[in-house]
Amino acid sequence: MTRGRTAGPATTHPSIATGASRAMPRSAVRYSVLAFLFIITAINYGDRATLGIAGSSISHDLGLSPVAMGYVFSAFGWAYVINQVPGGWLLDRFGSIRVYGVSLFAWSVCTLCIAGMGHVPHAIAFPVLFILWAGLGLVEAPTFPANSRIVSSWFPTAERGLATSIFNSAQYVAVAFFAPLMGWITQAFGWEYIFAVMGIAGVVLAGIWLLRMRPPATHPAVNAAELAFIRAGGALVDIDDRAMRVRRPLTWRQVRFMLTDRTLVGVYGGQYCITAILYFFLTWFPLYLHQSRGLSLTQTGLAASVPALCGLAGAIAGGALSDMLLRSGRSENIARKTPYVVGMAIASTICLCNFVHSAWVIVLIMSFAFFGKGVAAIGWAVISDIAPRETPGLAAGIFNGIGNIAGIVTPIVIGYIVAITKSYDGALVFVAAHCGVAILLYLFVVGKIRRLSLPE
Numbered sequence: 001m002t003r004g005r006t007a008g009p010a011t012t013h014p015s016i017a018t019g020a021s022r023a024m025p026r027s028a029v030r031y032s033v034l035a036f037l038f039i040i041t042a043i044n045y046g047d048r049a050t051l052g053i054a055g056s057s058i059s060h061d062l063g064l065s066p067v068a069m070g071y072v073f074s075a076f077g078w079a080y081v082i083n084q085v086p087g088g089w090l091l092d093r094f095g096s097i098r099v100y101g102v103s104l105f106a107w108s109v110c111t112l113c114i115a116g117m118g119h120v121p122h123a124i125a126f127p128v129l130f131i132l133w134a135g136l137g138l139v140e141a142p143t144f145p146a147n148s149r150i151v152s153s154w155f156p157t158a159e160r161g162l163a164t165s166i167f168n169s170a171q172y173v174a175v176a177f178f179a180p181l182m183g184w185i186t187q188a189f190g191w192e193y194i195f196a197v198m199g200i201a202g203v204v205l206a207g208i209w210l211l212r213m214r215p216p217a218t219h220p221a222v223n224a225a226e227l228a229f230i231r232a233g234g235a236l237v238d239i240d241d242r243a244m245r246v247r248r249p250l251t252w253r254q255v256r257f258m259l260t261d262r263t264l265v266g267v268y269g270g271q272y273c274i275t276a277i278l279y280f281f282l283t284w285f286p287l288y289l290h291q292s293r294g295l296s297l298t299q300t301g302l303a304a305s306v307p308a309l310c311g312l313a314g315a316i317a318g319g320a321l322s323d324m325l326l327r328s329g330r331s332e333n334i335a336r337k338t339p340y341v342v343g344m345a346i347a348s349t350i351c352l353c354n355f356v357h358s359a360w361v362i363v364l365i366m367s368f369a370f371f372g373k374g375v376a377a378i379g380w381a382v383i384s385d386i387a388p389r390e391t392p393g394l395a396a397g398i399f400n401g402i403g404n405i406a407g408i409v410t411p412i413v414i415g416y417i418v419a420i421t422k423s424y425d426g427a428l429v430f431v432a433a434h435c436g437v438a439i440l441l442y443l444f445v446v447g448k449i450r451r452l453s454l455p456e
Contacts, residue, residue, distance in 0.1 A: 026225040029216075030154040030163075036213070037147050037167045040104060040205055044143050045174030046182070047111050047198050048076065051133060053182040054191035061118060061191070062125040075130050077408045079137035081401050085255070087142035088397020091149055092390075095240040100146040101210040106139035108202025115195035144380070145396035152384040152392055153240060154216050156233020158326045161335070164380040165319025171278075172312035172374070176305050215240040236389060254391055257454060258398050263386055264452070266445035270340065271379045271403035273438035276410045277347055280431045281307060281370060283411040284424075292424045293359040303363045307370035314374020318343055322378055332385055332449045337442050339378045344442075346372025348435035354425045376438075379403075388454045 051058070051073065059069050090099050110132050120128050147167050155163045182194040216222055216230060216237045231237050258264055286304050289295045295303060318339040325335035350369040353362045379399070387395035414427045 024223065024225040026229055027221060027223040029219060029221045029226060030159075030230065033150065033154050033213075034163055034166055036209070037150060038170050038173075040100075040209070041143065041147060041167050041170035042174045042178070043104075043198065043202055043205060044107070044140060045171045046178035047107060047136065047140075047202065049174060049178055050111065050114070050182060050194050050198055051076075053179060054186055054194055057186060057191040058117070058129075062120070062129070063122045064126060064129070068126050072126070072130050072133050074408070075134035076137035077404065079134040080141050081404050081408065083138045083141035084145070084397040084401030084404070085394065086397075088145045088391075088393040088395070088400075091142055091146055091393030091397070095215070096146045096149045096153070096393075097210070097213050097215065097240060099142050100150070101206050101213070103139050103142045103146070104202055104209060105206035107136050108199045108206060110136040110139065110199075111195050111202060112199030115192045115199060118192055141400075142393075142397070144400045145393050148380050148384050148387075148396040149239065149392050151380075152236045152387075154230060154235060154237075156230050156235050157332065157385065158233060158323055160384055161322030161326070161339075161378060161381045162316070162319035164384065165315045165322075165377060168377050168380055169312045169315040169374070172308045172315065175282075175308040176312070179305075236392070239389070239392065254394060254454060255398075257388075258391070258395055261452060262445060263447050263449070264395065264398075266441045266447070267379060267382055267386065268399055268402040269441045269445070270438045271399055272406050273434040273441070274344070274347075274373060274376055274379065275403040275406040276434045277350075277369075277373045277431055279407045279410045280414065280427075281311075281366075284414050284418075284427065285366070288424050288427075289359065289363075293362060295359055299359075303359075306363055307367045310367040310371040311374040311377075314343065314371035315377050316374075318375035318378055319381070321375070322381060336378055336382050336385065336449050337446070340376045340382075340442050341439050343372045343374070343376025343378075344435040344438045347376060348372075348432045350435075351428045351432035353428055382449060385449055386452050388452050390454055 055069055055073075058064065059066070064072070087099075087103075114129070114132050117125065117129055117132075148164065151160060151163045151167065182198075185194045185197065214220065216227060216235070227237065281304075285307070289299075289303055322335045322339050325338060326332065347369045349365060349372070353365050356362055356365065380396075383396050383399045384392070410431075413430065417426045417430060418424060
């Protein structure tokens with residue numbers, strides 16, 4: 001399929017044969033693909049936020065205790081982590097387009113089903129909601145590995161840092177935009193409607209994706225100039241075509257290499273550390289502001305959105321900095337590691353909150369720290385750069401799975417720290433320590449950033 005696409009333009013565009021193709025304007029389809037990824041990822045995080053927004057109303061209407069809601073909340077994380085490796089393998093075997101589209105459709109159906117929970121008898125409400133929320137995590141698992149895989153196929157190396165930062169920044173947009181919107185819908189119409197709205201939006205997007213999306217080598221809107229440009233720049237334009245032709249079984253040798261290679265292990269560890277910071281902000285940060293610093297619930301909601309917006313700005317800045325360094329002639333090693341190390345150093349300032357009493361100064365410090373976390377969010381570009389050509393989905397799945405273990409561990413550990421010490425000071429030190437560990441991993445464990453190859 002790829003051969004036909006690359007050979008065809010010689011007939012369709014005679015200028016290629018004469019050398020005039022150098023003057024042919026390049027199409028820019030890759031940017032519309034990136035916009036699509038951004039929208040889907042925002043919907044993805046919006047769906048994850050639905051239960052948190054509607055949690056109080058759901059627990060009241062369905063008669064669920066706080067303990068039961070805690071178990072329901074955890075269901076997503078466990079299922080999401082468990083399915084990372086199988087999800088990555090599915091991407092490598094069946095290609096990004098189909099797996100991504102099916103995943104989007106499936107998680108939207110799960111969201112729609114939750115909209116009908118009001119009709120479920122209270123006696124079985126807990127197991128039904130638990131299964132549906134776990135199902136959401138299970139089928140969402142391929143999303144970020146698919147994003148990474150698609151960006152690898154559409155963007156040359158020198159543009160990949162900003163591209164990955166843009167789709168990754170959708171998480172901040174989802175927090176800043178969807179949370180207030182869903183709160184208003186819940187208050188005005190009822191909690192069922194936020195699940196219905198998000199579910200319908202996802203089903204529509206899935207249909208558009210499956211009908212319109214194609215790999216770069218076979219996309220009807222991509223001209224020869226853009227295809228040649230991204231291919232020459234290191235984009236893996238044939239990755240999905242190869243996945244369609246070659247059915248690679250998942251082998252223990254592949255998994256063992258992914259789990260023991262020094263560069264990959266260092267990058268996985270770095271992703272775990274940065275995800276720990278993210279989950280502090282998603283889980284304990286509002287409680288910290290309310291319980292430890294005395295902000296009202298209204299003030300807490302406003303204050304919690306500020307770091308999210310700063311994280312968005314940091315993510316764009318970090319990706320742009322990385323690509324700028326590449327274009328200026330710096331090596332991938334410097335271009336990818338510099339934003340990460342600098343960003344994590346900035347994020348470590350979170351522990352300064354232990355020495356400040358003003359709540360709004362604390363919000364400023366937290367915003368600065370979250371800006372640094374955004375700058376450091378270059379890990380998806382790194383895994384795109386180093387993943388073996390044969391198994392980029394598997395590599396990205398393990399990367400995302402290990403990273404999201406922090407989403408299970410961090411809230412629990414911080415809970416114990418707060419319970420034992422009756423203070424959040426140790427929790428902030430715990431989060432800041434992850435920044436120091438991450439810097440050491442990138443400086444002394446990751447080594448040279450280059451495309452890895454599976455052993456023969």
